[in-house]
Amino acid sequence: MNKHFILSIDDKYEIKVNYFIESEVNHIFNTFDFFNIHKTERAFYFQLCKKNSQIVLGTIHFTEIASDVFKSPAKGTFGGFVIQENIDFNIYEQFIKNVDDYLWCIGARRIEVLMQPMCHNPSLFSVTYNIMIRLGYTVENHEINYNLVVDDICFPAKINHGNRKRLNKCLREGLIAKEIDYSVYEQAYSVILENRRRRGFMFSMNYEQILQMVNIFPEQIKLFGVFNQETIVCSSICVVISPLILYVYAWGDIDNMQNHSPITLLANYIYEYAQKKAFQLLDLGTSTILGEPNIGLMQFKKNLGCQESLKLSFSKNSKTMITNNQ
Known part of the structure; x- marks a missing residue:
């Protein structure tokens, strides 16, 4: 059962878990409807909110895809964190850290996050990279994505x-x-x-x-x-x-x-x-597989006027957390 509960951040912000509040601050792969397709018995839909309100400021969801292995998203092109643009950096970092702490507390041995391409939101990509690396995550995979500005x-x-x-x-x-x-x-x-x-x-x-x-x-x-x-x-x-x-x-x-x-x-x-x-953006997807370039496909997309952008996935194992805490 996916019970709902609240994780407190401070006197102004909290994380509502499995409340499934409708939000405009989202992409299709972070919606409840998409989460609901692939959720398992241990699946969590985290939403950063103002205290005692239904105002959603950020979203991420994780699903257990193997024993004590949690992934965002369970399936799909990408998941990752979505956040309102005017949120302070320290609040966003606390959102990520509290979600991270909760998953370890319930026995996670591995966490995986597949991020949206950098071109979708360069600022979000940059600050998320900084926070994830400092929390002990490593880049599991790096792909080259191609997009066309509209x-x-x-x-x-x-x-x-x-x-x-x-x-x-x-x-x-x-x-x-x-x-x-x-x-x-x-x-x-x-x-x-x-x-x-x-x-x-x-x-x-x-x-x-x-x-x-x-x-x-x-x-x-x-x-x-x-x-x-x-x-x-x-x-x-x-x-x-x-x-x-x-x-x-x-x-x-x-x-x-x-x-x-x-x-x-x-x-x-x-x-x-x-x-x-x-x-504003037409995303034509990646032209690499596990980082290895498909030269013909890359040239094909460049000839259509596309630009390159990084698409990363992060991971962290329980042993990483133990090492960081020593």
């Missing part, structure tokens, strides 16, 4: 010459990019799945899991595709991380489309969609 500049002006030629070829030959109707979601998923298999990569979610996300987050899961008449030749699954960030979770095209590169047309459509919806 502004008034049109997409063709951001990409390289080769991609502009591919984009124009797709348009000349009548390929059309659009948001995909629910009736063809399974076809769109199959295009991405087969693309991953051809390139020798795993796909972390099956179709039933995608549908579960669609049903729980109907306004935040978006599927887009490129059509050659009635045939889907390229598709993507995107996630609205927050009102400012749109994330391309996965995309791919059908076989034998190298001469057209419909991904470029799809990227153009997604970027224009992000402009219309007032997003």
Whole structure:
């Protein structure tokens, strides 16, 4: 059972645990709905609040993924700490420290935190890094993430010459990019799945899991595709991380489309969609696996106008805590 209780910080702030208060200070992977999908018997939803109030200033959740091993998030692209921008550094540090102390007190032998990419919030990333390192956490993994700033500049002006030629070829030959109707979601998923298999990569979610996300987050899961008449030749699954960030979770095209590169047309459509919806950042995900670079994928995203950003995961073992306390 996930009982609710309060951890006190001082006379002004407290941490409400498993109260599940609705908050605008969040991203999709730190919401209660996402936490609820993967929670186990030992799972905790921590919210920094003003004392005796329902005003949420910060959030993180942890789930036991193995015996006495707690992770944020249990599954998902990232979790980590989310905090209101005007919170004092010392209050934020106390929030992290108190959560950390509680998990050790209930017998944790390992804690893992998968942070959002630095580009999502450089200030939060920087202060969190400082606090976590001083609390004895180490960088478990480091990835290079790619993002595209969404502004008034049109997409063709951001990409390289080769991609502009591919984009124009797709348009000349009548390929059309659009948001995909629910009736063809399974076809769109199959295009991405087969693309991953051809390139020798795993796909972390099956179709039933995608549908579960669609049903729980109907306004935040978006599927887009490129059509050659009635045939889907390229598709993507995107996630609205927050009102400012749109994330391309996965995309791919059908076989034998190298001469057209419909991904470029799809990227153009997604970027224009992000402009219309007032997003500020288009996140195209990582191009490394366990830190090892995929050079071709990195160059592909650079040619789309992307910038690099760090994405880190932290971990700490119980022996680290013992050493630090000696």
